[in-house]
Amino acid sequence: AQSVSQHNHHVILSEAASLELGCNYSYGGTVNLFWYVQYPGQHLQLLLKYFSGDPLVKGIKGFEAEFIKSKFSFNLRKPSVQWSDTAEYFCAVSNSGTYKSIFGTGTRLKVLA
Amino acid sequence: DAGVIQSPRHEVTEMGQEVTLRCKPISGHDYLFWYRQTMMRGLELLIYFNNNVPIDDSGMPEDRFSAKMPNASFSTLKIQPSEPRDSAVYFCASSVRQRPSTDTQYFGPGTRLTVL
Numbered sequence: 365a366q367s368v369s370q371h372n373h374h375v376i377l378s379e380a381a382s383l384e385l386g387c388n389y390s391y392g393g394t395v396n397l398f399w400y401v402q403y404p405g406q407h408l409q410l411l412l413k414y415f416s417g418d419p420l421v422k423g424i425k426g427f428e429a430e431f432i433k434s435k436f437s438f439n440l441r442k443p444s445v446q447w448s449d450t451a452e453y454f455c456a457v458s459n460s461g462t463y464k465s466i467f468g469t470g471t472r473l474k475v476l477a
Numbered sequence: 478d479a480g481v482i483q484s485p486r487h488e489v490t491e492m493g494q495e496v497t498l499r500c501k502p503i504s505g506h507d508y509l510f511w512y513r514q515t516m517m518r519g520l521e522l523l524i525y526f527n528n529n530v531p532i533d534d535s536g537m538p539e540d541r542f543s544a545k546m547p548n549a550s551f552s553t554l555k556i557q558p559s560e561p562r563d564s565a566v567y568f569c570a571s572s573v574r575q576r577p578s579t580d581t582q583y584f585g586p587g588t589r590l591t592v593l
Contacts (some may be wrong), residue, residue: 371577408584458580
């Protein structure tokens with residue numbers, strides 16, 4: 365069965381620190397990969413997505429993620445975080461066959477000003 | 478576009494009562510998803526529809542939960558009878574199949590349900 369693992373449940377960083385959030389999935393077929401973000405009091409919104417082509421994907425607000433097929437990973441990165449990046453981040457995977465996304469349990473990021 | 482609309486935004490009810498959550502997807506979207514979010518279990522897919530037809534309801538926790546989509550612009554998630562462990566935030570999301578497929582989902586603001 366498909367699954368998504370986010371190993372970091374809580375991350376606390378100071379402003380300007382670099383960020384990397386891990387995401388691993390288990391599925392052998394062709395996948396689409398997503399990172400969603402949920403800011404405090406708001407609903408989930410798409411941060412970035414990968415479905416084909418360049419495995420390094422750039423999203424909004426300076427975020428990027430790299431798809432490494434051999435490692436079944438899609439880690440999220442940002443070179444310098446800001447206080448406004450405080451949010452919960454969800455990794456998700458879907459496949460063309462079932463067209464449903466499986467979400468990880470989320471990583472709560474707190475950035476200290 | 479107004480985005481995905483959910484109502485009510487907050488619901489407080491007593492154990493045993495029936496609860497109905499409502500969702501209006503983005504116009505033109507042909508997929509609709511219901512999720513439940515809790516601290517313990519994260520974001521769980523309950524059920525999803527394609528063209529108003531339920532495709533996968535394997536995430537529905539038990540028979541107390543039911544979902545319908547009578548038309549392309551409206552869906553309900555009903556819990557009867559409700560229990561305290563149903564307390565969670567329930568999200569509705571919609572998407573449209575694109576070529577190439579990207580499966581991006583657009584989420585509503587959620588309904589925070591509290592069952593006393």
